[in-house]
Amino acid sequence: MSDRKPPARAVIFDLDGTLVQTRVASWEIFSRINDRFGLGVDSPDKYFDLFRGNVFASIRELCQDERQASEVSDAFLASLREDYTPALVPGVADVVRTLAGHCTLAVMSSNAMQVLRRVLVDNGLAYCFAHVFGGDVTPDKRTAIAAFLADSGNGFGRRCAADYDETGHTRTPDRESTVLVTDTAGDVRDALDAGIRVVGVAWGMHGVDELTAAGAEFVALWPQELPAYLLGDAAAAGPVGTCAVAPALGPAGSCGGAPAAPGSCGCGCDGTSTKPAVAPRRERRRAAVRAQSAGRHHHRDPSAELVEAIRRVCG
Secondary structure, eight states, X not given: OOSOOOOOSEEEEEOBTTTBOOHHHHHHHHXXXXXXXXXXXXXXXXXXXXXXXXXXXXXXXXXXXXXXXXXXXXXXXHHHHHHOOXXXXXXXXXXXXXXXXXXXXXXXXXXXXXXXHHHHHHTTOGGGOSEEEOTTTSOSHHHHHHHHHHOTTTTOOOOSSSSOOOSSOOOOOOGGGEEEEESOHHHHHHHHHHXXXXXXXXXXXXXXXXXXXXTOSEEESSTTHHHHHHHGGGGGGOSOGGGGSOOOOOTTSOOTTOOOOTTSOXXXXXXXXXXXXXXXXXXXXXXXXHHHHHHHHXXXXXXXXXXXXXXXXXX
């Protein structure tokens, strides 16, 4: 890490193998597709090899013709929408919330949009991400990266709240300050072809050597290395502003219908509320910004200030 890159302004996460543990969960689903269509992918290692490039392009090469390729891809996506519920990588939720306070976050996946929504909502991370690109909407990551870079509003992130940043202090990310975080060599190559930076993670499909050989500028061994590398000294502050207040999750990690935590305003991470709104969302944002600013200028704990501000706003 001696050759220090500039701090990231935008971080694009891959989902499977990067944010969630995918080896067992996705193989169990694909093995049924393999048996149904006789694709010859009869071991997890052969399945993981499909991710050396775009997984759906790899699947197409296994098929007899375009008709079968379409049937296989449709069946795979349908099974993922219905049955795929992977666990979050331990420690990654805090990492996402730390980065969301400083960067615009996006997530890109070959998976279906329905899966992305389920995973992010159930883990209280839906409002940390400003952009979400699913495989059923944007079939390859180069296209998704190009769409993100072309968006004139890509400097406005979500700071762990439903509304988009309105502070006016955003800086539009360019290719040098936009970083893809991924676990596959194919994604590394796609990102480099799109002209952005790439950081790998060692806990997913491909290992440190393979990710480095593909061109990743750094490979994290633990999730906590990501903010340290991408933010530099700013990472030491941890989650800031609205992101410093963890969402109230249900017993199984789900927000749906769970009682609000003591002292919270009853706002669910899926956009629902267990209590009538007392103030507009923008006022909650301003309260969070005031609390964060007070913590900076008076050396007080910004998390404590923010909690107190939210309690006053929510009554």
